[in-house]
Amino acid sequence: MKNQYVIGVDYGTDSVRSVLIDTTNGKEISQSVFYYPRWKAGKYCVPAKNQFRQHPLDYLEGLESTIKDCLAKAPEVNPELVKGITVDTTGSTPVAVDKTGTPLALTAGFEENPNAMFVLWKDHTSVNEAAEINQVSRTWGGVDYTQFEGGIYSSEWFWAKILHITREDESIANAAYSWLEHCDWIPSVLVGSDDVSSVKRSRCAAGHKAMWHESWGGLPSEEYLGKFDSRLAALRSRLFEDTYTADVAMGNLCEAWAEKLGLSTETIISVGTFDAHAGAVGVEIESATLVKVMGTSTCDMMVAPFDEIGDKLVRGICGQVDGSIIPGMLGLEAGQSAFGDLLAWFKNLTMWSVQNADIAPEIKQQIEDSIIVSLSKAAAAIPISEKNVVALDWVNGRRTPDANQALKGAIMGLGMGSDAPAIFRAMVEAICFGSKAIVDRFKNEGVDIKQIVGMGGVAKKSDFVMQTLADVLDMPVKIATSEQAPALGAAMYAAVAAGIYPDVNTAVAAMGNGFDKTYFPIAENVALYAKLYEKYVALGAFVEGSYEL
Numbered sequence: 001m002k003n004q005y006v007i008g009v010d011y012g013t014d015s016v017r018s019v020l021i022d023t024t025n026g027k028e029i030s031q032s033v034f035y036y037p038r039w040k041a042g043k044y045c046v047p048a049k050n051q052f053r054q055h056p057l058d059y060l061e062g063l064e065s066t067i068k069d070c071l072a073k074a075p076e077v078n079p080e081l082v083k084g085i086t087v088d089t090t091g092s093t094p095v096a097v098d099k100t101g102t103p104l105a106l107t108a109g110f111e112e113n114p115n116a117m118f119v120l121w122k123d124h125t126s127v128n129e130a131a132e133i134n135q136v137s138r139t140w141g142g143v144d145y146t147q148f149e150g151g152i153y154s155s156e157w158f159w160a161k162i163l164h165i166t167r168e169d170e171s172i173a174n175a176a177y178s179w180l181e182h183c184d185w186i187p188s189v190l191v192g193s194d195d196v197s198s199v200k201r202s203r204c205a206a207g208h209k210a211m212w213h214e215s216w217g218g219l220p221s222e223e224y225l226g227k228f229d230s231r232l233a234a235l236r237s238r239l240f241e242d243t244y245t246a247d248v249a250m251g252n253l254c255e256a257w258a259e260k261l262g263l264s265t266e267t268i269i270s271v272g273t274f275d276a277h278a279g280a281v282g283v284e285i286e287s288a289t290l291v292k293v294m295g296t297s298t299c300d301m302m303v304a305p306f307d308e309i310g311d312k313l314v315r316g317i318c319g320q321v322d323g324s325i326i327p328g329m330l331g332l333e334a335g336q337s338a339f340g341d342l343l344a345w346f347k348n349l350t351m352w353s354v355q356n357a358d359i360a361p362e363i364k365q366q367i368e369d370s371i372i373v374s375l376s377k378a379a380a381a382i383p384i385s386e387k388n389v390v391a392l393d394w395v396n397g398r399r400t401p402d403a404n405q406a407l408k409g410a411i412m413g414l415g416m417g418s419d420a421p422a423i424f425r426a427m428v429e430a431i432c433f434g435s436k437a438i439v440d441r442f443k444n445e446g447v448d449i450k451q452i453v454g455m456g457g458v459a460k461k462s463d464f465v466m467q468t469l470a471d472v473l474d475m476p477v478k479i480a481t482s483e484q485a486p487a488l489g490a491a492m493y494a495a496v497a498a499g500i501y502p503d504v505n506t507a508v509a510a511m512g513n514g515f516d517k518t519y520f521p522i523a524e525n526v527a528l529y530a531k532l533y534e535k536y537v538a539l540g541a542f543v544e545g546s547y548e549l
């Protein structure tokens with residue numbers, strides 16, 4: 001029988017990556033990366049206000065570019081044998097849409113309005129709305145709709161973003177028929193949907209970010225939503241009732257996109273999902289394994305059989321959702337709002353004088369491209385010591401344990417000798433200490449962790465960060481082989497949706513790419529980091545104790 005192929009499309013924060021995969025063995029035939037041009041130019045964002053928006057054209061251009069590039073790199077593959085496509089994206093990254101499901105930024109009069117664009121997961125302009133949602137959820141007297149999302153609603157999530165934009169911009173409030181997650185919009189484009197109410201919504205997105213749960217019949221009630229804004233209550237009936245896992249077909253590739261991409265309308269498009277959850281599948285997640293998806297942020301993923309977790313509510317994480325990772329199992333998510341982003345923040349700090357100097361742009365780019373690697377090398381050479389600088393990883397708030405996006409970062413122990421490598425080392429230790437706080441929360445909540453698997457851009461790029469992580473956690477960290485694990489996981493979902501495999505576990509067994517490196521803890525480092533971790537905890541308590549939301 002001829003080999004059959006699928007495409008996984010992984011939308012990250014800075015770029016979209018597509019991979020063409022042979023379903024018989026999970027071999028990557030080709031891959032392509034597209035950096036969002038408007039995002040790279042910093043358009044529509046105001047970091048000082050924690051405003052991060054992305055234009056839908058960045059996504060559409062990246063979709064066409066990466067899929068066509070993957071196919072062009074594999075002329076030997078007959079497009080008719082590309083049987084499925086699954087899309088994973090960041091989340092919660094919603095956008096206001098009209099009745100056809102078109103983002104308002106693609107409609108007349110809204111082309112340059114950031115409120116009409118995708119409100120990126122890391123956008124924290126809705127901090128106050130999230131606080132209001134938490135306060136009402138605890139006091140209104142009805143169901144606590146946050147209970148399956150760790151008990152604390154985040155400004156990174158669906159309802160807080162919608163409420164903020166609705167209050168902030170009347171033109172959007174009046175023009176928005178509904179709202180779509182990024183992971184729901186792209187598949188709807190590929191199937192040619194022109195009716196937002198017909199879009200099959202992602203279980204992963206709805207369960208982890210929109211307080212959707214079957215026990216209360218789907219989304220929170222109109223009565224509850226009305227506590228915040230009558231327009232939110234009115235929106236509920238224009239959103240969705242049912243949700244679907246990513247192994248389910250949304251429809252076939254439409255004529256227009258089949259022609260644009262050079263594929264067949266026989267190609268199945270599955271329901272979308274989030275990048276971290278697809279990544280967990282891509283690295284063959286199983287019970288008692290914590291998968292750390294380490295990119296600009298981190299997502300910490302676990303799966304558990306229902307009879308193991310039962311009705312236990314795991315406090316202070318990003319939710320526990322039926323089928324959000326592997327259909328038939330509970331998906332649990334935690335994470336850090338800034339992981340690689342903390343290192344990028346420090347890189348940008350050191351780059352300021354270069355960016356503002358009279359230096360040729362290409363030289364500036366060369367310097368920028370080298371900074372993290374050169375700082376990593378110098379920082380790794382600094383001995384671990386209790387006297388070292390200590391920092392927090394909360395530069396973009398704290399996602400888990402116990403979401404609090406109003407928090408900010410901090411650094412202590414600076415002396416006249418504290419140079420850039422010393423502070424960069426503190427940044428690396430901070431993101432690893434933040435990871436330890438999450439591992440400890442899972443364990444304290446009774447969720448056993450037997451092994452750690454690492455994946456994502458940072459896992460593949462930095463021995464220094466990975467060794468520090470193994471030392472801080474005092475556990476081996478096994479690194480997945482695939483450079484594009486979320487896209488590979490998406491491809492696995494696509495193989496099931498296209499009917500090539502009966503279920504996700506079978507697809508994983510056939511298509512998994514395995515692991516290529518393990519970092520083992522070094523005993524003397526473990527002991528030293530344990531002391532430094534105590535300082536991290538103390539600094540965190542001081543900062544949290546001095547912050548008003």
Ligand SMILES: Nc1ncnc2c1ncn2[C@@H]1O[C@H](COP(=O)(O)OP(=O)(O)O)[C@@H](O)[C@H]1O
Binds near residue numbers: 012014294457
């Ligand atoms: N050599 C490096 N060491 C540590 N972190 C790095 C290195 N190079 C890039 N990074 C970080 O990797 C992150 C991007 O990872 P990636 O997985 O591509 O991102 P995304 O979150 O968009 O999927 C950025 O935050 C960047 O700061």
Ligand SMILES: O=C(CO)[C@@H](O)[C@@H](O)COP(=O)(O)O
Binds near residue numbers: 276299
């Ligand atoms: O939060 C989620 C998924 O739940 C991620 O999409 C978000 O952290 C962004 O992840 P990346 O850092 O872009 O990989």
